[in-house]
Amino acid sequence: MAKPQAQGPRAEDFRVPSPEVAERFSELERRVEAAIELITRLRHENRELARRLAEVERKRKQAAERIDSVLDKIDTLN
Numbered sequence: 001m002a003k004p005q006a007q008g009p010r011a012e013d014f015r016v017p018s019p020e021v022a023e024r025f026s027e028l029e030r031r032v033e034a035a036i037e038l039i040t041r042l043r044h045e046n047r048e049l050a051r052r053l054a055e056v057e058r059k060r061k062q063a064a065e066r067i068d069s070v071l072d073k074i075d076t077l078n
Contacts, residue, residue: 017025
């Protein structure tokens, strides 16, 4: 005996959503769009903060090297 073929959805499986359901989907869509905008803004901010951090770390390293150099010169005076 042959197995019945799996069939896709039928036209009667799709119904027009009620106004309440349609409104909830609209609200969900607005929230998803807001989340996408927030994620995009936070990613941009994160890249900018990472750039600034790298710059501060570079300056800190330079300052530490200058301090070490000054301390070495002071040690040679003693």
